[in-house]
Amino acid sequence: MGQVRPLWPHRRDPRLLQGCKARRFRRMAEIYAQDDETDGAYVLLSGVVRSVRVSPDGRRQVGEFYHPGDIFGVESAPRRRFSADALNACEALFICRSRSEPAVRELLEASVAAELERTQDHLLLLGRRTARERVASFLVDTARRSGGTGELVMGRQDIADYLGLTIETVSRMLTELQADRVFEFEGPRRFRATDRVTWELAAA
Amino acid sequence: MGQVRPLWPHRRDPRLLQGCKARRFRRMAEIYAQDDETDGAYVLLSGVVRSVRVSPDGRRQVGEFYHPGDIFGVESAPRRRFSADALNACEALFICRSRSEPAVRELLEASVAAELERTQDHLLLLGRRTARERVASFLVDTARRSGGTGELVMGRQDIADYLGLTIETVSRMLTELQADRVFEFEGPRRFRATDRVTWELAAA
DNA sequence: CGTGTGATTGAAGCCTTTCAACGGCGGTGG
DNA sequence: CCACCGCCGTTGAAAGGCTTCAATCACACG
Numbered sequence: 001m002g003q004v005r006p007l008w009p010h011r012r013d014p015r016l017l018q019g020c021k022a023r024r025f026r027r028m029a030e031i032y033a034q035d036d037e038t039d040g041a042y043v044l045l046s047g048v049v050r051s052v053r054v055s056p057d058g059r060r061q062v063g064e065f066y067h068p069g070d071i072f073g074v075e076s077a078p079r080r081r082f083s084a085d086a087l088n089a090c091e092a093l094f095i096c097r098s099r100s101e102p103a104v105r106e107l108l109e110a111s112v113a114a115e116l117e118r119t120q121d122h123l124l125l126l127g128r129r130t131a132r133e134r135v136a137s138f139l140v141d142t143a144r145r146s147g148g149t150g151e152l153v154m155g156r157q158d159i160a161d162y163l164g165l166t167i168e169t170v171s172r173m174l175t176e177l178q179a180d181r182v183f184e185f186e187g188p189r190r191f192r193a194t195d196r197v198t199w200e201l202a203a204a
Numbered sequence: 205m206g207q208v209r210p211l212w213p214h215r216r217d218p219r220l221l222q223g224c225k226a227r228r229f230r231r232m233a234e235i236y237a238q239d240d241e242t243d244g245a246y247v248l249l250s251g252v253v254r255s256v257r258v259s260p261d262g263r264r265q266v267g268e269f270y271h272p273g274d275i276f277g278v279e280s281a282p283r284r285r286f287s288a289d290a291l292n293a294c295e296a297l298f299i300c301r302s303r304s305e306p307a308v309r310e311l312l313e314a315s316v317a318a319e320l321e322r323t324q325d326h327l328l329l330l331g332r333r334t335a336r337e338r339v340a341s342f343l344v345d346t347a348r349r350s351g352g353t354g355e356l357v358m359g360r361q362d363i364a365d366y367l368g369l370t371i372e373t374v375s376r377m378l379t380e381l382q383a384d385r386v387f388e389f390e391g392p393r394r395f396r397a398t399d400r401v402t403w404e405l406a407a408a
Numbered sequence: 409c410g411t412g413t414g415a416t417t418g419a420a421g422c423c424t425t426t427c428a429a430c431g432g433c434g435g436t437g438g
Numbered sequence: 439c440c441a442c443c444g445c446c447g448t449t450g451a452a453a454g455g456c457t458t459c460a461a462t463c464a465c466a467c468g
Contacts, residue, residue: 057407059332063324076317081324109313113280116320119327120267120285126330127368128263156415164331166457171416188415203261335424360447370425375448392447
């Protein structure tokens with residue numbers, strides 16, 4: 001599920017994002033809030049960012065977890081539909097909305113397309129997969145996108161709100177997958193996939 | 205949930221899509237298949253189109269139902285991630301992928317952004333709402349997007365695969381909403397919302 | 409060493425699914 | 439014209455999976 005992360009265009013051509021200011025955020029800092037004015041997008045250089053949406057009645061949905069190299073905050077609406085927070089210390093390049101160089105616009109367009117594809121994949125996950133499958137593919141996806149560090153920067157509640165489950169179910173599935181030796185854990189936030197993961201996600 | 209349909213740019217400026225060929229499809233005709241080469245997008249003029257994705261293990265997810273005025277089939281990947289079928293007799297303008305006029309590209313970009321927003325809304329629906337809420341907001345959304353005709357062109361299975369439910373649950377929720385006078389039905393495919401729908405979707 | 413937060417575990421309940429049967433309607437063919 | 443058949447939708451009963459409510463555990467921090 002999901003596809004390989006696009007190459008980092010700003011790494012291949014450093015001139016591309018010249019003039020973009022690097023911003024630094026502390027752990028738990030809010031990068032922008034829901035309903036804020038959409039002022040631009042970010043290229044995440046380090047750290048992990050989570051985007052969140054809360055519906056009027058309080059139901060919470062985590063939109064995505066962003067890892068270094070990802071672009072987040074590209075929105076066409078004038079106001080933010082999601083908020084974004086730094087899960088740990090983060091550094092990100094800010095791309096002002098007004099920038100109109102063709103190369104920059106292409107970069108942003110590509111990232112919207114990538115976000116759409118990820119979201120569509122997520123749709124299938126939420127609509128048609130069991131709790132166990134959701135948690136398993138979340139772990140695999142996280143391992144891949146985080147560069148294989150195997151660290152869960154986000155808490156159980158965030159995972160639950162990302163997968164459309166409760167915190168308890170996430171916890172249960174984690175211990176179950178661990179008991180079945182699909183993943184191995186060192187403490188609640190460090191994991192490694194075993195070779196059984198292939199079987200586990202055969203259907204995906 | 206969802207936002208107002210964007211105005212029809214091609215209606216406001218007929219020259220914009222000059223040279224686009226109109227294509228006609230019969231009821232149940234396949235417009236394109238999953239994994240087909242992505243050759244372009246469509247502006248739906250009449251009829252209703254459904255996009256579908258089937259995972260390797262056979263689980264089915266309806267991506268969206270498109271109504272007249274909607275643009276569908278905009279994908280940046282070289283191959284189609286969803287298939288598209290005409291639910292009834294349809295007419296659509298084909299926008300070839302190679303067209304590069306700024307106005308056309310802007311139109312397509314805007315439609316990707318709109319699709320992303322719809323998909324994100326759908327995510328919250330699938331992740332955090334009950335069966336009853338899903339069916340209710342589906343009906344409201346369909347009424348709005350279909351121009352208030354109140355006709356369900358799609359069958360129960362399609363609705364179920366769109367909402368991440370089973371066909372039986374959809375049916376049960378429909379009769380329940382009908383019993384509670386939130387919607388009134390004339391036959392299984394024609395409905396009208398009553399004033400109680402406001403209460404029903406107060407949380408959304 | 410107490411406290412507080414995050415994670416896990418247990419038990420009960422509820423919502424959705426599953427499996428099965430029935431009903432309505434339209435098309436087809438005798 | 440009507441009987442038959444197949445599809446679609448509805449309904450029922452039982453099972454199951456996830457949630458809810460509650461208690462316990464682990465660990466970092468003051």
